[in-house]
Amino acid sequence: MTFDLATRASELTGSVIDSSTELLAQQRHDIVRFAMGAPSEDLIPMEQLDKLFSHMPTGRYDYGESAGEPALREQILALSEQMGNPTSDDRLVVTNGAMQGLDLAFKLLVNPGDLVIVENPTYPNGYQTARSYEADVVSAPVDSHGLVVDSLREIVARSGKTPKVIYTIPNFQNPTGVTLSRERKTQLLALAEEWGSVIVEDDPYGMLRFDGTDVPSFSSLGGHNPLVFRIQTFSKLIAPGLRVGWIDVDPELQKLAVNAKQAMDTCTNAPNQLVVAKFLQQGHLAPHLDRLLPLYKERKAAMNQALSETFGESIRMTDPEGGFFLWATFMAEREQLDTQELFPAALEEGVAYIPGVAFTADNSQHNALRLCFATSSPDRIREGVSRLERAVLRVQSV
Incomplete structure (x- = not known):
């Protein structure tokens, strides 16, 4: 057929x-x-996770809030503060891994034919998600300091349109492992302001630094700039099979993301959210x-x-x-x-x-x-x- x-x-x-x-x-x-x-x-941390799963609260198998379990959102707020990215509850949506965060970003932001700039090389699920919403995806080079921001004006001039989204993995980039420098982040924020482009900041690895000095996030540099759509996940920090991530976005976008999520999966897996919340609350992450x-x-x-x-x-x-x-x-x-x-x-x-x-x-x-x-x-x-x-x-x- x-x-x-x-x-x-x-x-x-x-x-x-x-x-x-x-x-x-x-x-x-x-x-x-x-x-x-x-x-x-x-x-x-299988032993700790198994123990937490065996001591779950009443209501663990009910539907949960589309924005995420309150206990987990509370822990994400505390973790964000600890990592130098203080935020607020009206900016958070708990997602089914970082991939759902990417899907929400492109679903909310991209119309067919819109220009989306991605890194070359980059995480393929990112640019493929943009293409699934019929974006015009164009690549920009990466070097040892991350996305080559100086290349973007020429790319935009060739395309004849300004980007709707600039997708970047700023910390220990997948696949290269390089980190976007503070100077380039500042440059990129200025370009985003000039063009009205949204920076989709995909950050699964930022807490996994084992050498060097942390580079501030777009969120901290931009003071919660509404043009930054931040995506994070516990998949790389705790366990990939949990499929628990979150987005940190402007409150106006947060409301739309909740609406979009209700048309996707209603809510992220409640037992897994509660286990992650307990894992954080009991101080296991550090x-x-x-x-x-x-x-x-x-x-x-x-x-x-x-x-x-x-x-x-x-x-x-x-x-x-x-x-x-x-x-x-x-x-x-x-x-x-x-x-x-x-x-x-x-x-x-x-x-x-x-x-x-x-x-x-x-x-x-x-x-x-x-x-x-x-x-x-x-x-x-x-x-x-x-x-x-x-x-x-x-x-x-x-």
Whole structure:
């Protein structure tokens, strides 16, 4: 049967990253997993979470408020204050992970044909969500200091229209791991004011700094500028399967987001919200992060060292100060290596990653790949890089 689909259906291409979960589950041999952006199971506070789930309050299986459980919103307010981003309850909506926050942003802000500027490379679910609302998505370059804000005027001039949304992942960016500098954040806020553009600030990793100095958020720099739509999640901080995130937006947008959410899922999973609220209320988050961050720092260093020792001058890596990922680009004699074509050989050798092209709206970055260091121990990281080398040698010898 041929369906008469909505025009936007052609833009529902799915996520290469999320599809890799199913692909990896089909493998029957040992795989070093550099693909998914998630902590290893031993780094999830399972004992504490299980205990909290076993002591849930009355009403836990009822419908909840669309804006989120009051107990959780109270804890998010306290956490925001602690992190230097004080906010208010009329700005918050609890979401089904950060992805629902992205969907709400583009649903509320974008009309068909509106210009949306994204980073290159960037999180594919971000630009794919924009396209699902029929946005005109255009890429801007990223360097070691994050989004190259100086490139935006030329991009806008070429497009002939000002952006409705500028989508950025400012802290330990997915996939590169770089952080947008304070100077560039200030520049971007000024451009947003000039153009009337909304900055969608996607910040899953900001609390996962293990080196360097924090950079203020757009929200703190802009004094709750209504042109900042901030998205955060507990997926990377506590456990991805909880699917609990939140948005922090202008109160006028908050009301519309609640209306939109009521047409989506009515409310975010109430038991999971209550567990996260108790986890925060009982003071578990700080010691949990104190345990995680030195391990992530060690794993990042192990990955950088293994890649450098194995591939030498033929590879260039970012050196993130936090988060989950680093970005590797093949250079010199290996510059023509296509990491998408390399992937089947790598999987056979027992290592998984995400090819660079998956993170681009313009089908570029073919010689790059994203590697997650958060999931594997240093020994497993070294083994995974060794397997990657075997795959590269196999492909290049053909």
